[in-house]
Amino acid sequence: MRERQAGDPVTRTVYGATGLLVLFLLLEAAPRLGLVPERYLPPASRILRALWTEASGAGFWRAVADTVRTGATGLAIAFCAAVALGMIIGSVPLLRAMTNSTVEVLRPIPSVALIPLVVLQFGTDIRSTVVLVVYACFWQVLIQVLYGAVDVDPVAHDTARSYGLGTWARLRHVTWPTALPYVITGLRLAATVALIVSITGELLIGSPGLGREIAVAQSSGAVPAMYGLVVATGMIGVLVNVGVRGLERRVLAWHPAVRAEIPA
């Protein structure tokens, strides 16, 4: 579908930069003019300076590494488990019918419900948060894989059978390519969830990472540092989004929906 865009890429970059600049000026002016008390919201320049000070210390980078490790470990475990289970359940109609109700009941259970349990099991260890991440991400991916596995074109499926492809070959050459766009969508959703849940776990449980640093900064009254760390989590979030979208384009370069995006 053709979309209406405002001008060429250069104009759009200028527009976007203007938007960011206005946001920055707004956050700078509001506390300086006394619209918001400065102890609640320091001017944007002070926040960025506090972030810079944080970023020149080793503790900050260790926290970033811990957060990324927590999220990535949980995401990887959840992704592998969900893809394997989803492909099996999705390609056997009986299994799908049997598991449907259970999936529908377990999926809406919020991951934070498990917090007390993991604290009792693992304490403030990094494993506590990883378990939460695995639980939260697993359903995101599983649901998408199930959708994808059902979406197989019946003609392609029957053709593969007529040509004598076995179960494994059909799974590999028919079901998997059909499900792949869904799998990647699941991965994209799950990557965002992984970051959110990692930070949540660190904030509440106190496992090492940026979330814990934010909680510490808040309770010790280091307001600019706290906002600086919040900005840092936002930057990580942007990087995750950009990274996953890039991966999506590479993995699905053959797919018509992605091919159509590249102008001929």
Next chain:
Amino acid sequence: MRAAARLVRVLGLPVALVLAWWAVTAGEDNFYFPPPTTVATTFVDVWVSGRLLDDVLPSVGRLLAGLALALAAGVGLGLLIGLSPRVRAVFEPALEFLRAIPPPVLVPVMLLVAGVGDRMKILVILSGCLWPILLNTVEGARSVDEVLGDTCRCYGIQGAARIRHLVLRAASPQIMTGIRQALSIGIILMVISEMFAASSGLGFAILQFQRGFQIPEMWSGMVVLSLIGVTLSVIFRQVERRVLAWHQGPRKRERAEGVRDA
């Protein structure tokens, strides 16, 4: 006979899982994993008498208040941004960044700004639920079918009527997707805003039980939380089905024709 087979399909695995839980935990005396019978009786003792009104209702009320505010603000701003390509180009990078901030970090921020109280929790839920609704509304508003848009222009449908009958209608599937995402984030924020700093509420109660090593009570709290999650998702699905009845009809037909019924 078919109904019986259906019943086995729907209830078979859940019943088997609960029985397995019961079989594993009933014999030995595991402190952390009480058998389901204990959790069930504790559930009745703790929640059905009193706590349901004192802790759960206010929590859910705050969640719904935050969600309603986020819906109003998100759809309003989303239409404003989505309808003009130029406005969208200005706001897009700033929104990308704001959306990427994980909502839970707003709990300490709002704690600072609004103190401990209902206002803080509603603000946290609002600021977390706003982005999925806002961004999906923007997406929906900008992908209005061009032919329909031109048709409306030809028939002189403008202003409020155009927004109501064309833009909102066309964007409604996307908006519902946004609300579904907001709902799951909202529940998380409801719980953690109470776990982080509160003296009442469901999250606070669960944490209190855990710290006091009242394990069956803690499990029963987790059950309450799960029930809220499941109930809200069931209600949401009913609402979605009604709101999008015009949209799902044709789609279901397409599916039935295109994909073999399994």
